[in-house]
Amino acid sequence: MQEVMIPVRLFFSKTGRAKYISHLDTMRTFTRAFRRTSLPLWYTQGFNPHLYMTFPLPLALGVESLREAVDFRLVQEMDFQRVADEMAAVLPPGFGVVEVAPPVMPASAIAWAEYEIRLAYPEQEREAMLFALEGLFDKPSIDVVKKTKKGETLTDIRPHAALLDCKVDENGLWMRVRLAAGSTLNISPQLLLEAFQKHTRPADSVKILRTAILDAERNPFA
Amino acid sequence: MSLEARLEPILEQVQKPARYIGGELNSVVKDPSRVSVRYALCFPDLYEIGMSHLGMKILYSIKNKREDIWCERVFAPAADMEAKMREHQIPLYGLESLEPIAGFDFIGFSLQYELCYTTVLNMLDLAGLPVRSKDRKSLAPIVMAGGPCACNPEPLADFVDLFVLGEGEEVNLELIDLYKQAKEEHWSKEEYLRRASHIPGVYVPSLYQVTYREDGTVREIVPLDGAPARVTKRIIQNLDRVEFPESFVVPFIDIVHDRSMLEVQRGCIRGCRFCQAGFIYRPIRDKRPETLNRDALNLSRTSGYDEVSLTSLSTSDYLGLEELLDQMLPWTEEQQINIALPSLRIDNCSEKLMAQIAKVRKSGLTFAPEAGTQRLRDAINKNLTEEEILSTCRAAFRSGYTAVKLYFMIGLPTETMEDVAGIADLAQKVVDTFYRMPEKPKGKGVQVTVSVSCFVPKPFTPFEFEPQDTPEQLREKQKHLLAHVRSRKISVKYHDSDTSVLEAVLARGDRRLCPVLESAWRAGSRLDGWGEHFSMERWNQAFAQHGLDPAFYAHRRRDYGEVVPWSHLDYGVSRRFLIAENKKAWKSAVTPNCRERCSGCGAAALYSDGEVKPPCKK
Ligand code: SF4
Numbered sequence: 001m002q003e004v005m006i007p008v009r010l011f012f013s014k015t016g017r018a019k020y021i022s023h024l025d026t027m028r029t030f031t032r033a034f035r036r037t038s039l040p041l042w043y044t045q046g047f048n049p050h051l052y053m054t055f056p057l058p059l060a061l062g063v064e065s066l067r068e069a070v071d072f073r074l075v076q077e078m079d080f081q082r083v084a085d086e087m088a089a090v091l092p093p094g095f096g097v098v099e100v101a102p103p104v105m106p107a108s109a110i111a112w113a114e115y116e117i118r119l120a121y122p123e124q125e126r127e128a129m130l131f132a133l134e135g136l137f138d139k140p141s142i143d144v145v146k147k148t149k150k151g152e153t154l155t156d157i158r159p160h161a162a163l164l165d166c167k168v169d170e171n172g173l174w175m176r177v178r179l180a181a182g183s184t185l186n187i188s189p190q191l192l193l194e195a196f197q198k199h200t201r202p203a204d205s206v207k208i209l210r211t212a213i214l215d216a217e218r219n220p221f222a
Numbered sequence: 223m224s225l226e227a228r229l230e231p232i233l234e235q236v237q238k239p240a241r242y243i244g245g246e247l248n249s250v251v252k253d254p255s256r257v258s259v260r261y262a263l264c265f266p267d268l269y270e271i272g273m274s275h276l277g278m279k280i281l282y283s284i285k286n287k288r289e290d291i292w293c294e295r296v297f298a299p300a301a302d303m304e305a306k307m308r309e310h311q312i313p314l315y316g317l318e319s320l321e322p323i324a325g326f327d328f329i330g331f332s333l334q335y336e337l338c339y340t341t342v343l344n345m346l347d348l349a350g351l352p353v354r355s356k357d358r359k360s361l362a363p364i365v366m367a368g369g370p371c372a373c374n375p376e377p378l379a380d381f382v383d384l385f386v387l388g389e390g391e392e393v394n395l396e397l398i399d400l401y402k403q404a405k406e407e408h409w410s411k412e413e414y415l416r417r418a419s420h421i422p423g424v425y426v427p428s429l430y431q432v433t434y435r436e437d438g439t440v441r442e443i444v445p446l447d448g449a450p451a452r453v454t455k456r457i458i459q460n461l462d463r464v465e466f467p468e469s470f471v472v473p474f475i476d477i478v479h480d481r482s483m484l485e486v487q488r489g490c491i492r493g494c495r496f497c498q499a500g501f502i503y504r505p506i507r508d509k510r511p512e513t514l515n516r517d518a519l520n521l522s523r524t525s526g527y528d529e530v531s532l533t534s535l536s537t538s539d540y541l542g543l544e545e546l547l548d549q550m551l552p553w554t555e556e557q558q559i560n561i562a563l564p565s566l567r568i569d570n571c572s573e574k575l576m577a578q579i580a581k582v583r584k585s586g587l588t589f590a591p592e593a594g595t596q597r598l599r600d601a602i603n604k605n606l607t608e609e610e611i612l613s614t615c616r617a618a619f620r621s622g623y624t625a626v627k628l629y630f631m632i633g634l635p636t637e638t639m640e641d642v643a644g645i646a647d648l649a650q651k652v653v654d655t656f657y658r659m660p661e662k663p664k665g666k667g668v669q670v671t672v673s674v675s676c677f678v679p680k681p682f683t684p685f686e687f688e689p690q691d692t693p694e695q696l697r698e699k700q701k702h703l704l705a706h707v708r709s710r711k712i713s714v715k716y717h718d719s720d721t722s723v724l725e726a727v728l729a730r731g732d733r734r735l736c737p738v739l740e741s742a743w744r745a746g747s748r749l750d751g752w753g754e755h756f757s758m759e760r761w762n763q764a765f766a767q768h769g770l771d772p773a774f775y776a777h778r779r780r781d782y783g784e785v786v787p788w789s790h791l792d793y794g795v796s797r798r799f800l801i802a803e804n805k806k807a808w809k810s811a812v813t814p815n816c817r818e819r820c821s822g823c824g825a826a827a828l829y830s831d832g833e834v835k836p837p838c839k840k
Contacts, residue, residue, distance in 0.1 A: 017245040020233055025240060025474040032247075032472060032526030035557075049558065062234055090526070092247040092472075205231040 005042055006074040009103040009222075010087060015064045015209075018094025023058040029092060030070060036090040039083060042073035056107035056221070057181060057213055060188055063115075065210035067098055069221065071107075104222040111216040113181035114164070115189045119203035121172035129173050130166060132200050137163040144195045157195065160187050172203060181213065225312065226320045232306040240474045241269035242303060244295075244317035247472040248524060250282075251318050252292040258405075259398050261285055261293040262316055262323035262363070264331045266341035267751065269297040273471070274479035276533065277369065277390075278332060283467035284391055291398060294318040294326075295471070298341045298749065299348070307348060314348040324350045327401060329363045330394075331382070333371035336728035337721060337751040339378060340743040342367070346381070353740065355383050355428060361404060361411045366397070372425070373455075373502050374681040374788040377728050379427035380736035383411070384418055386425075387791060388455030389488070391464050393423045419449045423456030430790060432733055438774055440732060440785040454792040457828045461488055461507040466517050469524035481529035481562065482521035484514050486546070490535040491816035491837065493823075495603045495807055496592070496634060498680035499535055501800075502793045504825035505838045506539075506816060511546040518550055522559055530554070531562040539817075587618045590629040593637075594644025600810040601636045603803075608648065612655050619656055625669040626652055632699045633677040633691035633722075636808060642699045645672060646706035653711045673715045674703065676722035680729050682793050684803035687780045690726040692773075693719045720758040724750065726776040732787035735775075738764045796824035 014026070021029065031051055034041055043049040053072045059065050074083075080100040088097040121129050136142060139158070146155040160180035167174055179187040189208045197203075213221040233239035254260070263282055265272025272278060278295070285293035294316030299307060307314070313322040323329055329349070331342050343353045346365065352358050355365065367375065368386035375385045386393050397418060404414040419426040429449035433441040445451050458464045470482065489506035490499065518530050530550075534540060547561070554561055591606055593599045599606060615626060630645050649670050656668035676696050679685045691699070696719040707714060728735065741764035749755040765772050780786065782801050799821070806813060813821055816837045820826075826838035834840050 017243045020239040020243050021474045022240070025476075028476075029247075029474055035526035035528065036523065043558075061239070090247075092474075093245050206234065207230075 007103050008072055008074055010070050010100050011067050011098040013066050013096040013098055014068055016094045019062055019064045022061045033090045037086040039086055040074050040076040042075050057110050063208045063210055071103060105215060109215045110182040110213055110221055112178050112214040113210055114178045114212040116209045116211055117175050117189055118207040119173040120205040121203055126168040126172055130168050133166055136196055142195050144191055157187050161192055225315055228312055232310060236303045238475055248469040249318055249471045250286040257292040258290045260326040261291055261328045262296050262326045263293050264296040264345055266298055266331055266338040266345055268300055270477040272297045273473050273477045276483045279467050279470050281390055284465050296323055298345055313350045314345055327362045329365045331367040333367050333369040336371055336725045339739055340747040341749055343743040344748040353381050355381055361414055373793055376733045376787045377731040377735040377739055379733045384424055384426045387423050387453055389458050391458055393456050396421050416447055425453040440787055443790045452790055452792050459830055462509045462513050468520045472525050481531050482525055482527045483531045483533050484517055486514060486532050486537060486540045487534045491539055493603055493813055495684040495803060498683050501682050501795050504794055508540060511542040511549055514546055515549040529560040529562055537563055587623050588627040592631050594648050595641045597810050598637055598641040600812050601807045602634055603812055615652050615655055619659055619662055624666045627671045630674050631677045632674055633696050635685055635688040639702055642702050643706045645703055649712045653709050668711055670712045675717040676719050678722050678725045681788050684800050684807055687804055689777045689779045692777055721756055723776050724761055727772045731775050738768050741767055794825035794828040799823045
């Protein structure tokens with residue numbers, strides 16, 4: 001008989017080479033990491049028990065992140081610092097433990113995510129690109145073709161996207177954006193770039209970093 | 223710009239980028255300035271295949287245990303990645319350091335199947351190296367290869383500097399130590415290879431001159447420069463004490479065998495006459511249950527895998543199986559770890575073992591009768607009777623199974639059309655067995671899958687003398703089989719007959735095939751084992767270009783007295799024994815397994831003096 005069931009939220013970073021690991025593979029990575037610890041984890045009950053684990057907001061392949069979340073449960077009281085230490089010891093390179101805490105918000109509270117995007121262009125093109133980017137956000141609507149399970153739909157992402165900052169840097173263009181996120185409406189940074197690159201040439205390279213996950217009031221997801 | 227930075231934009235555009243970036247748990251990263259030997263351990267196939275191979279894991283771990291060696295993994299890029307690498311001039315690199323392997327000391331290939339040969343050439347080329355051994359003049363990198371195909375490596379003789387025959391755990395380190403001396407004393411590559419040829423189990427093809435008769439067969443193989451006349455394969459004398467990895471590199475992406483693996487024994491007592499592995503890995507040696515249980519605990523702890531597989535050529539022949547399962551079941555059950563038992567023959571299991579297996583076995587029921595009639599099963603020495611197959615099926619149906627998979631070969635020596643029809647008959651009997659059972663699972667039908675591959679004659683087997691069926695003959699037999707299938711409960715799956723012809727050519731080929739291989743590769747052949755890349759057309763052109771006929775290699779019968787291209791290589795099993803076994807096959811006479819009675823195959827001589835272990839006799 002299990003007496004207690006303690007929900008836990010672990011925040012982690014996924015950077016460097018780890019960005020090439022898809023969401024599905026990230027789940028497998030965590031399952032195995034958990035199994036290498038001595039943590040008293042909660043398994044689903046029933047005929048084929050498996051480790052309970054959910055990711056409130058999956059991260060796309062190719063995107064780095066400073067603060068992702070994974071939820072799981074313990075069947076015994078335990079110091080969260082120890083949970084953090086044990087996990088830090090077993091995660092592969094590229095995954096870092098940021099914080100372990102009791103979940104405050106439900107996953108459904110997630111409404112926004114913020115990203116830093118770096119686009120590389122040759123020096124002479126950078127100013128024009130900056131101008132084009134600002135122009136994109138000056139328009140009343142940004143229409144993109146969004147692929148969903150039901151097919152392709154034309155969506156205006158302008159209400160769901162905010163350009164927080166942008167400038168020319170030593171490699172090209174740097175921007176900070178806030179995009180709608182969550183299970184009901186999720187605007188990926190790749191979708192925004194698609195809209196941008198409809199009229200401009202593709203960047204020489206693209207780097208995307210998720211910096212924060214926020215609720216509707218723009219409080220950090222906790 | 224570092225290779226890692228140059229890779230970035232490319233990896234965004236290819237399938238499964240995690241194949242190409244390393245960084246997996248338990249991968250070994252060292253400081254290059256503190257090691258003296260860099261080793262690129264190459265598997266000439268995709269990441270998912272190479273990462274599933276136990277031999278790679280063993281060699282990786284043995285080398286990296288040594289502080290002075292840094293061994294890295296290298297796999298063949300898929301077509302999309304290869305195109306990007308060539309476009310952006312990114313050379314083949316090691317997954318641990320992301321540094322080009324052209325600058326390494328050793329490049330070692332694992333040769334598991336003949337169809338990987340063009341990929342070996344392609345990988346050398348992607349590394350930026352000349353594919354021909356004689357065009358790589360400096361000492362480093364030494365290009366070496368091992369694995370089962372090294373038993374006749376002649377089609378690769380012009381490309382690879384040296385081959386390791388047999389088990390590599392010890393000889394790899396001996397080669398590395400000799401290399402360190404070579405580097406210190408500034409030997410030439412020729413000098414290194416000459417000395418390496420005196421290490422037992424090392425075969426340096428450039429030190430042998432091969433001449434041919436007018437009919438195309440080999441006249442003579444002459445050792446040069448003091449190289450030994452015969453090279454004998456190496457075995458590990460005491461398997462229980464050989465190094466085994468404490469951890470596996472745990473991949474991010476899904477691979478073919480994604481689990482802990484133990485090697486319970488090496489070799490096989492059975493002696494099925496078509497099976498190369500059953501002869502070239504002789505004699506049988508095993509590990510103690512305590513050793514295996516310890517290894518299983520280590521791997522589970524360091525990997526987090528929820529499955530551990532007990533591998534060998536025939537795991538039910540492992541004498542310590544009951545004891546091992548007794549030791550493993552308590553902790554694996556507690557940690558919810560599944561024990562997988564591939565290559566298990568159910569027919570010779572004790573009742574207790576059956577009960578233990580029932581606990582761990584969840585996969586479907588598979589059988590490998592290999593041939594449809596008892597007559598042909600006797601000829602190939604596959605000792606499995608129809609009654610054994612049917613009674614095991616009955617037991618399985620009773621416990622709820624409704625699907626059975628049966629593996630067969632067509633094109634086996636001595637085979638007649640009756641034997642081919644026998645495949646359909648046997649499958650039908652399995653179906654009938656199901657419907658005749660009063661206690662069959664209610665409301666369900668039975669599904670029998672018949673998987674048919676084409677027989678490929680291999681060196682060091684009693685069938686090395688035999689011609690392979692032509693594709694026409696094989697297609698004829700496939701048709702004949704289909705015509706005999708009368709039930710919709712039976713589905714038949716075929717393997718491609720074209721690739722088996724190429725396999726047969728390369729398996730028993732000589733060095734004259736080297737230019738053919740190079741031409742086929744230059745024309746675009748690589749990853750030939752993957753249907754979508756294979757073109758027999760391209761190969762046929764390459765054969766024609768060099769005036770060679772594939773049929774000479776694939777479809778010709780060899781005299782017992784012929785000098786075969788691998789005559790100078792010794793795998794323990796004597797030619798006399800192979801001839802005797804071939805004669806018995808033609809009389810459909812069986813040979814007892816090694817434990818019933820030692821047949822004096824010759825493999826006992828591989829034990830160092832006075833150390834012959836049972837069941838082998840001196
Ligand atoms: S020497 Fe005898 S027991 Fe040993 S492998 Fe050969 S036949 Fe089998």
